[in-house]
Amino acid sequence: MKAISNLLNKIQKSIFSVGEVVVFAWRSLVLIFQPPYRFTEIMRHMEFVGNQSVGIITLTSIFTGLALSFQIYLGFKLVNATNLVGPIVAMGITRELGPVLTGLIVAARAGGAMAARLGTMRVNEQIDALDVMGVNTKQYLVAPRIVAAAICMPLLTALFDFMAMFGSWILCIKIVGLDQAIFFEKIRQTVEVYHINEGLFKAFIFGIIFSVICTYRGFNTTGGAKGVGEATNKGVVNSMVGIIILDYFLMNLIRIFYLMTGIGS
Numbered sequence: 288m289k290a291i292s293n294l295l296n297k298i299q300k301s302i303f304s305v306g307e308v309v310v311f312a313w314r315s316l317v318l319i320f321q322p323p324y325r326f327t328e329i330m331r332h333m334e335f336v337g338n339q340s341v342g343i344i345t346l347t348s349i350f351t352g353l354a355l356s357f358q359i360y361l362g363f364k365l366v367n368a369t370n371l372v373g374p375i376v377a378m379g380i381t382r383e384l385g386p387v388l389t390g391l392i393v394a395a396r397a398g399g400a401m402a403a404r405l406g407t408m409r410v411n412e413q414i415d416a417l418d419v420m421g422v423n424t425k426q427y428l429v430a431p432r433i434v435a436a437a438i439c440m441p442l443l444t445a446l447f448d449f450m451a452m453f454g455s456w457i458l459c460i461k462i463v464g465l466d467q468a469i470f471f472e473k474i475r476q477t478v479e480v481y482h483i484n485e486g487l488f489k490a491f492i493f494g495i496i497f498s499v500i501c502t503y504r505g506f507n508t509t510g511g512a513k514g515v516g517e518a519t520n521k522g523v524v525n526s527m528v529g530i531i532i533l534d535y536f537l538m539n540l541i542r543i544f545y546l547m548t549g550i551g552s
Contacts, residue, residue, distance in 0.1 A: 311506070312433070312499040318426035319434060328431035329438075336397045336432075337439035341446065343392060348447040351388060352454025355379065360463055369463075373470040374477035376455045381478060385448045386440075386486045387534050390493035393436070393443060394526040398501035401432055402522035405505025406515035414506070429506060433498040440494030441487040448486065481550055489537050496533060497526035 319325075360372050405428060408414050417424050452474075459465040504522035508514045544550075 308499060308503050311429075311503045312495070315425045315429040315433060315499075315502070318423060319430045321426070325427060325431045328427065329434050332432050332435035333439055335400070336393065336435050337442060340393050340396060340439070340443055343396065344389060344443050344447050345450050347388065347392060348385075348450035349454040349457075351384065351447075352376065352380065352451035352456075353458050355384070355451075356455040356458040357463075360459065369465060370469050370473055372459055372465065373455065374473045377452060377474045377478045378482060380451045380455075381448050381483045381486045383486070383534070383538075385451065386444050386489035386493060387530060389440065389444045389447045389490060390497060390530040391527050393440065393494075394497035394501070394530065395523055397436065398497040398526050399519050399523045401498065402501040402505035402508075402519040403515060405429075405502060406508035406518040409506065409508045410511050410515060425506075429502045432502055433495060436494040436498035437491055438494075440490040444487055444490035445483075448483070481545075485541055488541070489534065492533065492537060493530050496529050500526045500529060 356372055356376050359375055360369060363369050363372055363375075405414075408428070414424050414428070417427065456467075456470070459470055460467045501522035504518040504525070508518040510517070
């Protein structure tokens with residue numbers, strides 16, 4: 288009975304925590320549309336989240352395309368269907384792997400930095416000092432980071448998709464010797480614009496999710512240097528878990544939307 292009680296308490300705390308994060312996000316995002324507008328801060332954080340993530344996204348996406356293509360090629364070779372490697376990789380990358388892996392990578396890199404920076408400001412009483420000066424700290428510190436992440440994530444996902452397919456092209460055409468014309472024609476016949484848009488929409492949501500969670504953890508840090516480390520760890524871990532879980536529900540919601548609107552039928 289004690290184990291069940293502890294489990295129920297943990298579930299209850301988790302639900303309350305999700306509610307607090309949602310309220311925190313709503314109160315922060317509403318402030319975007321109220322003066323003073325923080326366009327300079329948004330651009331500065333876009334440079335950090337977007338520009339500084341280009342290198343790691345490019346590197347990981349190329350090798351993701353290489354590895355995924357090789358594994359699919361080995362499987363399809365058994366049934367003499369190697370011409371389908373290109374479209375299968377393209378569908379998997381654009382709809383699932385692109386947004387999810389980009390979300391995980393950027394959450395670890397930029398989200399962790401958000402939590403650590405805000406956590407350090409909180410324990411050093413810099414946020415309290417801004418409050419005393421009359422600055423709305425959620426508008427100044429939180430909202431620009433969320434907007435920047437939401438804008439940059441689809442752009443980074445598009446880069447991931449392109450470079451992953453470049454890696455797939457290298458493997459299929461230059462290494463295993465598949466026909467290049469068939470490779471591109473099969474992709475053209477299979478992949479539609481709405482498949483790409485599905486991945487970009489997911490990336491937009493994932494950007495909001497990881498930035499909200501990480502800024503919430505950093506903004507509410509307590510306990511000095513140890514608290515900053517714990518806030519950063521919780522922010523990154525919760526963001527990654529949230530992205531993977533949310534991907535499943537988004538996939539089903541998008542599927543329902545397709546059925547209701549007749550897209551892809």
